Amino acid sequence: MGSPKSGGAKEDTDVDIVGDSPSNSSGEADPSSSSLGISAYTEGERVFAYHxxxxxxxxxxxxxxxxxxxTEEKRxxxxYLGWNKKLVYALFTSSCRNLLTCMGYAIWLSNAFLTSINVKTVIINSWDEWVGPERLLKFTEENKKLQEDLKLKQQGTDKNPKSGRSSHMKPKSSADAKMDKEDTRNYVGKGKKRKSDFSIEEKDTISNEKLVKIQIPSTLKKQLVDDWEFVVQLGKLVKLPRSPCVDDIMKRYLDYKLKKEGMIGESVGEILKGLRCYFDKALPVMLLYKMERQQxxxxxxxxxxxxxVYGAEHLLRLFVKLPELLSYANIEEEASTRLHTKLIxxxxxxxxxxxxxxxxAYDNPKGGVAEGSGEDSLEEEHKHSKKHDHDHEHHHHHHHHHGGGGECLELTNSQKAVxxxxxxxxxxxxxxxLRENLQLCCCSAALLLCAAVSPYLVPKxxxxxxxxxxxxxxxxxVGVSAGLDAAIDIAAGKVNxxxxxxxxxxxxxFMGNALEGALLLAMFNLAHIAEEYFTSRSMVDVKELKDGHPDFALVVEMKGDKLPHLSDLAYKQVPLPDVEVGSYILVRAGESVPVDGEVSQGRSTITIEHLTGEAKPVEMKxxxxxxxxxxxxxxxxxxKATKTWNESTLNRIVQLTEEAQLNKPKLQRWLDEFGDRYSKVVVALSLGVAxxxxxxxxxxxxGTSVCRGSVYRALGLMVAASPCALAVAPLAYATAISACAxxxxxxxxxxxFDALASCNTIAFDKTGTLTTGELMCKAIEPIHGHREVFRSKGACCTPNCEKEALAVAAAMEKGTTHPIGRAVVDHSIGKDLPSLSVENFESLPGRGLYATLTGVESGTRNGELLKASLGSVEYIAxxxxxxxxxxxxxxxxxxxxxxxxxxxxxxxVNSKVTLFxxxxKPRPGVASVISELKDHGKxxxxxxxxxxxxxxxxxASTVGISEVYSSLKPEDKLNQVKTISRDMGGGLIMVGDGIxxxxxxxxxxxxxxxxQRASGTAIAVADVLLLRDDICTVPFCIAKARQTTSLVKQSVAxxxxxIILAxxxxxxxxxxxxxxxxxxEGGTLLVCLNSIRALNNPTWSWKQxxxxxHKSFMSSLAMLLRRPPISDTVQAKPV
Structure with missing residues (x-):
């Protein structure tokens, strides 16, 4: 890049921006200087330093x-007085901005350029470093003027896109670089930013317009919150080294793009290299919590x-910081858009x-957690901690942060002070x-109960x-944590x-009713404990699915091309993400099947109840x-593995369920927006009453004992009108998701659920949806050339012709995956057919098959070579x-x-034509499904x-559908769906499986x-996946949607x-x-109880x-009436 390189150790041969310094241009010489004319400096002296x-x-x-x-020299x-991170990045990008702008992807197009700069020193050495005397100048008025001149010169360089780097550059010696590296390694986690003696005018300010906005998916936002909880709140760390690490993730992403697109543009690889470089440099100073620095x-x-060494947890943190980092580079709008697309x-x-x-889950650190100190530590410990009830689907009374979201939430100055x-x-x-020890809340309630009843049990x-x-x-x-939480919220201007x-x-x-105040908080906490219990019942235990699944697969080591027998196996443990399609996996009794596959050896009985709800064990052969x-x-x-871990059934269930529980319905989004405003209105009304x-x-x-005062009444209104019950009304959605799963x-x-409940039309695809999708041979009919051949014999040869035709067709279709070919082969199994062999075989795409065969006994000479063609009627004709x-x-x-x-x-076959x-066939029970959708679902x-x-x-006539649209191409189906939705109003449900x-x-x-049989494209665009491959679950799904929306409306009412009655x-x-x-709180619990009714099987109407x-009540009553009297059951004692 036109920069000189210093000698020394290999790790320090690259040019370091911090080390680059101009030659001493001040022209100053000190009598006491060395032969090089360089001044000497003392400890504590204020100087100018080249950077x-x-x-x-x-x-x-x-x-x-x-x-x-x-030689030995002074170092x-x-x-640097008043130094800050933003200035460091500004210096880095101001030196290189012009070169970066000319590159296709701004920062990352040239990995060689990035790696040639020791950015690690730029970031870590934010405040202190070892330098030689050639980089120092005396603190004089003349050098102050030089500082201003250099500043103006660099600003002019930044504005000129054709200018290069400043000529005032000297490489840092390898010795200084080693010393810096050694000192800064010890400095990580210990240094504390010092207040500047003089303000620096050139601090960069970043406008929101310049930020490259990166929208982090909701499931990853939740991952960020969980990451913060594990490290900051629970004191746990990510176990290192991680597998897969960031390098592995990058490699898998490249493989994924290659398989998906067939080729990878150079930009993708260069962006990944640049992202890896940014990760390595940014990790120690901006991606670690204080307790992680020792690790x-x-x-x-x-x-x-x-x-x-590090994995996805820390890589995700980088994405939060990337907008800020990229804001310091002069990226063109077009390049920024392309870069944003790749990052998303x-x-x-x-x-x-x-x-x-x-x-x-994270691990406990071996040596405990290093405590942070000072205001910075406090801010880190409370980051993400102030999103409350409406950011989650239920309350977490013992984790006050109620972490929804996942982006870093900066605390206000007032919150920091609190x-x-x-x-x-x-x-x-x-x-x-106190938050972590919930049993203390129960103790508090018991003590308050004793306080309430003590006047009735002991003297006054x-x-x-x-x-x-x-x-x-x-x-x-109960009051310590409640008071702190309220103080923090009030400091931020929040009312909840x-x-x-x-x-x-x-x-x-303060009004003298301490018992009531304590009872209020105790009941509030107890109610939320009960609420969380009901909420946990409503959630799919995804963690249980994960924990019950192995981390490794036992991959069988092959001996040549032949699979070894079960009695003579050698296998190795392979992490699930590394299991490849086609691998053979050993599954022993009591273990879970790691990935989707096909049984190659052995027999067993499995259960998939936790996956599909099917309770009956299934025999596998x-x-x-x-x-x-x-x-x-x-x-x-x-x-034999047929899918990778990412595409396997269990992983899809976990991913989709987690995503579903985070994708909020319209009502819940409205309640989230309404909650804050409503709480402020309640406070205003309460003040008005008081x-x-x-x-x-x-x-x-x-107030007095005779008449309650306005303040007391206002407090009652504040409590009664709190939106707790409204906040948990959408709990029925999460419950219904679990019931469906x-x-x-x-x-x-x-x-x-809202969309399903609004639909009044449902359309089915035929093949594979209403039907089994598997063809069956119904009949074989000779249609041309048969009778003429055997007319001289005076007999009809139809039976023999059918056998011979089936034998020929089965031989030609052996090993095929075509539906017709499989049907022919299946039809031939178990039948006494002539033996034959295929001599030559040719597949004609779009037409059919051609082969020559021997061994068929026909009306011609035995063993004659026969020419056979199999395909569509038009092709044979x-x-x-x-x-x-x-x-x-x-x-x-x-x-x-x-x-x-x-x-x-x-x-x-030799001009004799047979028609197959x-x-x-329609799926079993599909007629009853259609009838139920018509009669009950309307x-x-x-x-x-x-x-x-x-x-x-x-x-259609078999299953009971009267409205049929046939011969539709994919685009015709699309237009038909749009037309029906527009003309009929309401919504339309489409049920299908193919691409x-x-x-x-x-x-x-x-x-x-x-x-089970759907294409990847169909699964990607669908809103509902039926894992059982059972169309009978379609009515259940629609009825569940109507039940859920009804329960939510009931809960809101x-x-x-x-609220009104209280x-x-x-x-x-x-x-x-x-x-x-x-x-x-009783109303809140009633809403919870009503919501978990979504776990019950749905019905189509309140009448059902x-x-x-009524049926259940009468059944219970009849059982009671049939029971014999108690006196009849008592046996007489022997005399």
């Missing part, structure tokens, strides 16, 4: 004699790269492989301890002392349920397909030169006694198929696919009713504060609900 093309004020901290090559350890020093030694694609890849790349004060007096530590003089003692112990157990409850409780104490995650109950088998009550209604302000139905979010013969063959299909609406194939008739049912009209009509259904599935209001009596003074809390309840 890049400019000089900065600094202070000499140490002076030592260091060995440089063969100075300087601290970094132990893990990164010698030439070890962080990207080979990489994030989607991380999301797709989230369960593989990210840890579900946290600093809380840390200083031990308030924060005590609050954290003693009761008052006991009450005060109980309250003094119980109140801090925690603020409302805390205000009411502490106001009660050779050739059977088996899903990943299935549990082997007995026996031993070898399974202030205006004495003037409008003549209430006392504080237990039945093998995966939805891509709660919003799918085209083989005859005579137009009459061709016409007869074509007409034979329409005049066949077996009907023309079947699937046909023709076989010609195939039919695609849906308009239709068929959209690409098959010809006669075949479609035959299936030709994908456009229609995407255009429909809701797309449902049968996942119930929540509003409870608020009005409280304002009127009829209810004490503790009873108001009881009613409020009532009928089922």
């Amino acid at each position: 890049g093309p400019r000089i900065y004020e600094s202070k000499v901290q140490k002076v030592e004699m260091r060995k440089v090559d063969t 100075y350890f300087v601290h 970094y020093q132990e893990a990164i030694k010698d030439d070890v790269s962080p990207s080979s 694609d990489l994030l989607k890849f991380l999301q797709k492989n989230q369960s593989t790349f990210f840890l579900s 946290l600093k004060f809380a840390k200083a007096i031990g308030w924060a530590d005590l609050a954290g301890f 003089s003693v009761a008052k002392l006991l009450q005060n003692a109980f309250i003094s112990i119980a109140f801090p157990l 349920i925690h603020v409302l409850m805390a205000l009411a409780a502490f106001a009660s104490v 050779v050739g059977d397909r088996i899903p990943g995650g299935a549990r082997n109950l007995d026996g031993m088998m070898i399974v 202030i205006l009550g004495p003037f409008l209604f003549k209430w006392p302000f504080i 237990s039945k093998g139905i995966l939805l891509k979010g709660g919003h799918v 085209s083989l005859f030169n005579s137009e009459d013969d061709s016409k007869k063959i074509k007409e034979a299909v329409s005049t066949s006694s077996f009907g023309s609406d079947l699937v046909h194939a023709a076989l010609s 008739h195939f039919e695609d 849906l308009r049912v239709m068929m959209l198929t690409g098959d010809h009209e006669s075949s479609a009509s035959r299936v 030709n259904d994908a456009p229609a599935l995407a255009a429909a209001t809701v797309g449902i696919v049968l996942a 119930l929540a509003l009713t409870c 608020a009005l009596p409280s304002v009127l003074g009829f209810l004490p504060l503790w009873l108001t809390v009881l009613l409020h 609900d009532f009928q089922l309840m």
Whole structure:
């Protein structure tokens, strides 16, 4: 790049920006200088130091004699006054901005350029470094002027796109570089930014418009929150080295792009190299929490790269910081757009492989957790900690942060002040301890109960002392954490349920009602414990699925091309992500099948109840397909992997379920936006009641035992009107997602229920959806050339002709994967057919097959070489030169006694033509499914198929569909879906499985696919996946959607009713504060109980609900009536 290189160790041969310094241009000479004319400096002296093309004020901290090559020279350890990270990045990019702009992808197009610059020193040596005397200048007025001149010169360079780097550059010596590296390694985690003696005018400011906005997917946001919780709150660390590490992830991403697109552009590889470089340089200073820095020093030694040690957890942190880092580079708009697209694609890849790349739990550090100190540590410890109830689907009373989201949330200055004060007096530590020990909340409730009943059990003089003692112990157990949480929220200007409850409780104490205030907080916490219990019941235990699955697969070591027998196996452990398609895996009794596969050896019984809800054990034999995650109950088998871990059934279930629980429906999004405003309105109304009550209604302000005051009534309103019950109303969505998952139905979010409930039309594809998709040979019919051959014998040879035709067709189709070929082979199994051998074979794409055979005993000479062709009727007819013969063959299909609406194939053997008739049978129970959708679901049912009209009509009449659209190409299906949706109003459900259904599935209001045989494209665009491959679950899915939306509406109505019924009596003074809390939290629990009703099987209407309840009641009553009296069951004692 035109920069000189210094000698020395290999690791320091690259030019270092920090080390590059201009020659001493001041022209100053000191009498006491060395023969080189360089001045000497003392410890504590203020000097100017060259850093890049400019000089900065600094202070000499140490002076030592260091060995440089063969001589000893003075070296100075300087601290740059007022230095900050932004200035470091500004210096780095200002030196290189012009070169970077000319490159295709701004920062990352040239890996050689990036790696030639020791950016690690730029970032880590933010404040201190060792330098030689040639980089220092005396602190004089003349050099101050030189500083300004260099500043103006560099600014002019930045504005001139053709200018190169400053000519004032000298390479740092290898000795200095080694010293810097050694000192900064010790400096990581210890250094603390010092206040500047003088402000630096050139601090860069970043506008939001310049930031490259990177939208992190919601599931990865949750991963960021979990990462913060593990490290900061629980004190756990990522176990190093990680597998897969960042380098492995990059390699897998390249492989993924290669398989998907067939080729990889140079830009993708260069961006990944640049991203890896940024990761290595940014990790130690901006991607580590303080408690992780000791682990970094132990893990990164010698030439070890962080990207080979750390994994996806820390890579994801980089994406949060990337917008800030990229803002310092002058990136053109077009290049920025392309770069943004590539980064989003990489994030989607991380999301797709989230369960593989990210840890579900971290490890405890060996030596404990290093405590951070000061304000910076406080800020780190409380990052992400202030998103509350409405950012989650339920409350976490013991984790106050309620972490939804996942992006770093900066604390305000007022919040930092509150946290600093809380840390200083031990308030924060005590609050954290109480949150982690929930049993103390129960103890508090028990003590308060004792305080409440003590006046009735002991004399009044003693009761008052006991009450005060109980309250003094119980109140801090629930009030310490509540007070800190409320203070932090109020400091940020937030008003939520925690603020409302805390205000009411502490106001009660100041009013002399400490028992009521403590009861309020205790009941609030107990109610949330119960709420979390109900909520946990509603959630799919994804963690249990993950924990119950192995981390490794036992891959069988092959001996040549032959698979060894079960009794003579050698195998090795291979991590699941590294298992390749085609590998043979040993599955022993009691183990789970690692990935989707096919049984190659052995027999066993498996259970897939935890995957699809199918309780009955399934027998597995050779050739059977088996899903990943299935549990082997007995026996031993070898399974051939047919899918990678990322594409396996279990991983898809985990990914889709986690994604579904994070994709919020419309009502929940509205409640999230409404919650904050509503809480502020409640506070305003409460203040109005407290202030205006004495003037409008003549209430006392504080109140007496006879008449409750306006403040007391206001507190009751504040508690009663809190939106707890409203916040948990959408819990029914999560519950219903879990209920569907237990039945093998995966939805891509709660919003799918709303869409399903709004639909009034459903359309089915035919082949593979309404039918089994597997052809069966219904009949074999000789149609040309048979009778003429045997006319001389005077007998019809139809039976023999059928056998011979079937034998020839089966021989030609042996080993095929074509549906017709499989049907022919299956039909030939178990039949006494002539033996034959295929001499020559040729496949004619788009037409059929051709072969020559021997061994068939026919009317001709035994063993004669026969020429056979198998294919469509049109292809076989085209083989005859005579137009009459061709016409007869074509007409034979329409005049066949077996009907023309079947699937046909023709076989010609030495000019004798035989017609094979195939039919695609409807799935078992599909007729009852259609009937249920029509009669109970009140849906308009239709068929959209690409098959010809006669075949479609035959299936439609069998299953009970009257509206049929046939001979549709994929684009025709798409247009038909759009037209029907527009003309009919409401929504349309499309059920299919093939790649030709994908456009229609995407255009429909809701797309449902049968996942076992569905194409990857169909699965990608669908909203609902049926894992069981059972169309009978379609009515269940629609009924569940209607049940769920109904339950949510009921929950909202119930929540509003409870708020009104508790608020009005409280304002009127009829209810004490503790009873108001009881009613409020009772309403919240009722909403939870109503929501978990979504775990029950759905019905189509409230009438069916009532009928089922009545039937259950009458059944229970009959059982009671049939029981004999108790007296009859008592045996008489012997005399």
